[in-house]
Amino acid sequence: MSVRLELLDIHPLRDDLYNELHSRPFQVLPTPARVTQMAVLTTPEQRQQQFEHLQELHRLLGQPVPEQEVGCFEETFGSLRVRREMHMEFASYTFTNLAAGDDTPFSETGISLLPEGWLEQLTGTVVAAFHLDIRPASADTEGDLAYVRQHFEGMRLVGSRPQEGAARVWGTFQLHSDGFGRFMVMNQHMSDSQLGRLTQRLMEIETYRLMSLLALPVAREITPALNDMDQKLAVITQALADNQDVDEHQLLAQLTNIASRIEAFRAHSTFRFSATRAYHRLVLTRLEELREDELSGHLTITEFMTRRLTPAVKTCEAVSDRLEDLSRRIDRASEMMRTRVELAIQNQNQQLLSSMDRRSKIQLMMQHTVENFSVVAISYYLIGLLKVALDTIHDAGIEFDKSLVLGVAIPVTLLLVFLGVRAIHHRFIRLAKRQ
Template identity: 65%
Template sequence: MNIHPLRSQLYDELHSRPFQVIPSPARVTQIALQCTEAEKRAQLEHLKELQNLLGCPVGHTDRSCFEYDCGDFRLRREKHTEFTTYTFINLDVPEDSDPFEVTGLTPLPDGWVDTLPGEVVAAFHVSIEDARQSPEPALPEVKEAFEDMRLVGSSPQDGDARVWTSFQLHSDGFGRLMVVNKQMSDSQLGRLTQRLMEIEVYRLMALLSLPLAHSLSPELVRMDARLADLTQQLSEEDSVNEKALLSDLVDMASSIESWRARSTFRFGATQAYHALVLTRLEELREDEVSGHLTITEFMTRRLTPAVRTCEASNKRLEDLSRRVDRVSDMMRTRVELGIHEQNQQLLSSMDRRSRIQLMMQHTVEGLSVVAISYYLVGLLKFLFIAMYDAGLPIDKTLATGISVPVVLLIVWLMTRRIHHHFIKLARKDRIGADET
C-alpha cells in the first residue's frame, strides 16, 4: 500500500498530551510561562541541568509534551503556541502536613525554578487530599489553608470529588487549589486535576487582552468622534479643505492599522482560550456546594464579561476601520467629481478656443487667398506686358483686370480642396482611434 507520509504523525498527535495518573495524596504545582522561540530553546538547556542536580536521566526534551520521572517526583513540560507549562508532581507527602506546607516545588534544587526562561503568567499549587478512608477537611480548615479568602467550591464528577479555590494570589505569590478525592481512581483524579489546571491557565491567558482593550477604548472614542466630524463636514459643507481632510483620514487609517496589528492576534487568542475554558467547565459536571459559587458560576460572572469587553473592542476597531474606508471612498468620489467638473470646464474652454481658432483660420484663409491672388495677378501683369511689347495685339490693362476674378476663383477652389483633404485625414485618424 502507498502510505501517506504523515500517517504515523497523525496517529501520534492524538496521544501527544496524555492525561496524567495522579494518586492521592499528592502535591502539584503548575507554572505557565509566556515565552519566545529563543526562550523555549533556552528552557531545553535549563531542563538538562536537572540531570546533574537530581541524578535522574532527562532524555529527549524537545517534544511538545515532555515527561520527567524521578521516583516520587515527576515533571511535565508542555509547549503551546505562545506559552509553556511546567507541572511538578510531588508524591512524597508527609502525614498530617498542612495542605500547602509541602508543594510540587519542594523536591527541586533551590533557585532552579527562579531561573526558568520566560514570563510567568500563571503559577499555582494544587493540594490533593485523600478522603476515601478518612473524613474530608472541614470548612474551617479549608478557609485557613486559603488564608481566610472567599472560597469558590463545587463537587465535580457527580460528587466524586470536592474542589476549593479562591482564584486569588496568596502570600507566597502562588494561587491555590484543593482537590479532595472521595471515590475517584488515580486516572480519574489525574484527568480532573488537569482540567482544573487548564481552566486556571486558559482563563489567565484569555485575560491578557483585557488591559489592551481598556487602553484601546479611549482611542476608539477619540477616533470615532473625529471620524463623525469629518463625515459631517463632507455632508454639510460644499467647500472643504480636501487636502487637510485626506491628511486626517490617512493619519486615522494608519493609527487604526497600528492598533489592529497589535491587537488582532491577542483578541483572537482570547476567544480561543475562552472557548477552551468553557469546554473544560462542561467536562467538570459540577454540583453546587451550599453557600458557595461553583467554578462555572464564578467564570460566567467574572471571566465572560471581560471576554465580551475584548470582543466588543475588537468589533468596534473593525467597524471603525470599515467606516474610515467608506469615508475615504466618499472623499475619493468627491475628488473625482471635482476633477471631472474641472475637466468639463477645461473641455468647454478648449472648445471655445477651437472655435475661435477656426474662425481665425478661416480669416487667415481668406487673407491667404487674396495675398496669393495678388501675387499671381502681378505675375500675369508682367506676362501681359511682355506679350504686348512683343507685338501681340492685346490690351494689357484689360487682360490684367479680367485675370483678377479668374485667379481669385482658382486660388479659392484650390484652398478649399486642400482644406477638405486635411479634414478627411483627421476623420480617418479619429475613427481608427475609436475602433482601437
Template identity: 55%
Template sequence: MSFSNLGRFVNSSNNAYGLTLHPSRETLYAEMHSRPFQVLPSPAQVSYLAILLTPEQKQKEFDVFCALYEDFGQVPPLEDGVCFDVDFGEFRIRRDKHLEFTSYMVITKKEVPDGHFVDNPLSLLPKDWLAAIPGTVIAAFHVEIADARTQPEPDLFEVKGYFEEMRLVGSRPQNGDAQVWTTFRLHSDGCGRFLIYNKNMSDSQLGRMVQRVVEIETYRLFALLALPIARKYNPQLAQMDQQLAMMTARLADAKEELDEQALLTELINMAAWVEAARAQTTFRFSATNAYHDLVIKNLNELKEDEVSGHLTITEFMTRRLTPAVRTCKATGEHLENLSRRIDRVSDMMRTQVEMSIQSQNQSLLASMDRRSKIQLAMQHTVEGLSVAAISYYSIGLLKFLMQALYDRGVHFDKSLAMGIAVPVVVGGVWLATHQIHKRFLKLAKEKVNESDGS
C-alpha cells in the same frame, strides 16, 4: 492476473497483511495519547507553571529542560516532544508543550504534617535551573491534595487560614466526590492556591479532575491576556468612531466646500491605524475565544455541586471571565466594523473625486471647444488675408510680365489687361486655397476614423 503476481505491486514490509499504510498513520494514533491524564494519589502536592515563550525562546527552554536531566544523573531526550513525564525520585515532573506556552507540573506524594502550603514541590528544584527558564510566567500556583476518605474535612475557619484569610471560592465537583477550595488570587509567595479534599475518588479520577482544575486556571489567565489590549484600544476606537462620523457628515453636506486632498489623507491615516491595530490584536483576540471555550468545556466536565454560602468555580468564572471575553470580542468586532466603514467612506470619497474630475473635464472640453471655434474663425480670417496677400503679389508679378511683353513690341492695352487679370488671379488664388483646406480636413477626418476603429 493471478493473486500470486499481485505481490510485486504491494509493499509488504509495511505490515503483516501486505497493505500499503499512510506514512502519518502511526502519528495519528500517537496523537490521541500524547497528553495522557495524570494518575494522582491522595495525599499529594502539585506545583504548576505556565510559561509564555516566543518562537526564539522555545529551543532554549528545551535545552534548559534537558539540563535538569543532567543535574539528576539521567539521560536527556534527543528531540523535543509534546509531553514528557519524568520521575526524578523525590518528585515527578511533567512538561507539556503548547502553541504559545510550555507548562511544568511538579508532583510529590508526601504528606505535609505541619499544614497545607507550608512547603511546595518547587523547593525541590534547583533555584538556578528555575531562574534559567526563558519566557514569562503567566500561571503559577500550588495544588494540595488531602485524603478525606478516612478523616473528616477541616472546618471553614481552618481552611480560610490556608488561604491567608482571603475570600474563598468552593465547590463539590464530580457530584460531591471531592471538595475544592481556592481564591483565584495571588498569595504572599506570588502564586495561586488550590486545596482539594478527596472524598471518594480513585487515583485516575482524581488525576483527571486535577487536570481540569489546572487547565481552567491556566486557560482563564491566558484568555484574560487580551483584556488590557482591549481596554487600551477602546478609547481610541471611540474617538476614531466620532472622527469618522464627522467626516461622513461633511461628505453628506452638499453646501460645504471640501478639501478633498486633506480628507483623503485623513482617511488613509485612519485606515493605516486600524490595519496596524488589527495586525497586533487579531491573534490575541482569537486565542482568547479559544481559551474561553476550553475553560467552559472543563467547567462543564467538573459537574459541580454548591457549597453552602460560597460561589462555585463555574459561578465565579461566568461572572467575571465571560464579560471580559465579551469585551475582547466586542473590541475585535469594533475594529473589523471600523475597517469596513472606512472602506465605505473611502469609496464615497473616490466617487466624489471622480465626479469632480468629470465635471472639470467637461469644463475643460467646453473651454477647448470655445477655443477651437475662435481658432477656426481666426483661421478663416487669416485665409482671407492670405488670399488678398497672394493675389496682390501675383498681380505684381503679372504686371512685370505684361510690361516686358509690351517693351518687346507686343502692343496691347495694359490697363484693360490688368483690369481683366485682377479678378481672374483673385479667383484662382481663392479656389486653390479652398482646395488645400478641404484636403487637410479630409486627411484629419480619416485619422480620427482610424483611431476610433482601433
C-alpha cells in the same frame, strides 16, 4: 483473509494522526501529592533555550539527557515528576511532588524537590504559576472548611464539589504572599486516574483563564483612541450627509489617517483577541466537564468564571467587533468621498471640454478668417510676379495692353488661389476623419 497493508498507498501523516490524540495523556496522581503548574510565554528563540534548560535538569539529577524535543515531555525522577507541554504561544510546566506527606498545606510544593537555582534560570515570561495541594477529605465538612480557611491567607474562597461530590475543591483565583496561586483538592473517593483528570482540568481552567485575560489591557489601551476616531468619523459622515461645502481632499486625508490607525490597531490586537476567544471556549469546556455541585454556600468555579471572566472576555470581543465596524464604516465613508471627488473631477473635465469646444470654434472661425486673408496675400504676391512677367514680355517687344491683361488676371488669380486653399483645407479634413 489477511491483508498486506504495506501494499496500499498509506498517507505519510497517518502515524502522526494516530499519535496526536495520545500525545498529551492525563496524569495519574496519588493522594496525597503536591503539584505546581507554570505557564510561560515563549518565543521561537526561547523554545530551544528551554529545551537546553530541561536537558540541564537531567544532568543535575544524574539522569540520561533527552536528545530530541517533543510536544509533551514527562519524566519521573524518584519522587519528582516533571511534565512539559508546548502550546502555540506558551509552554506549561507541571512539577509533582509524589513524596509529600500530611504536613501543613503549601509548606511543601511541587517545586520543592527541584535542584536549587534551576527554576530561576527558566527563560520566558511567566503568566500563570500556582500550587495544588492534594489530600484526602475527612467526613467533617465543616471542619474541612475551617481547616482550609487557615491556608488561604484570609482571602475569599471559591469552592465546589466536582464529579458529583467525588472531591472538594477550594481556591481563591488570587496571588498569595509567595507570588503563587493556590488550590486545595480534597479527595473523597476518586481513583488516581480520576484525580489526575480532575487536576488537569483545574490547571487548564486557571491557565487558560489567565491567557484569555491577556487581551484585556490591550482592549483598555485602544478604547480611548477608538472613541476619538469614532467621533471624528461621525463628524465627517454628518458633513457628507448634509451635503456641506467641504474640502474633499482634506476629509479624504483625515479618513486615510483614521484608516491607517485602525489597521495598526488591528495588526496589533487581532491575534490577541482571537486567542482570547479560543482560550475562553476552552475554559467553558473544562468547566462543563467538572460537573460541579455547590459547596457550603460558596460560589462554584463555574459561577465565579461566569461572573468575572465572561464580562472581561465580552469586553475584548466588543472592542474587536468595534474595530471591524469602524474599519467597514471608514471604507464606506472613503468610498463616498472618492465618489464625490470623482464627480467633481468629472464636472471639471466637462467644463474644460466645453471651454475647449468653445475655443476650438473660435479658433476655427479665426482660421477661416486667416485663410481669407491668406487668399488675398497670396493673390497679391502672385499678381506682383505676374506684373513683373508682363513687363518683361512687353519690354521684349511684344505689344499688348498690360493694364487690360493685369486687370483680367487679378480676379482669375483670386479665384484660383481661393479654390486651391479650399482644396487643401478639405484634404486635411478627410485625413483627420480617416485617422
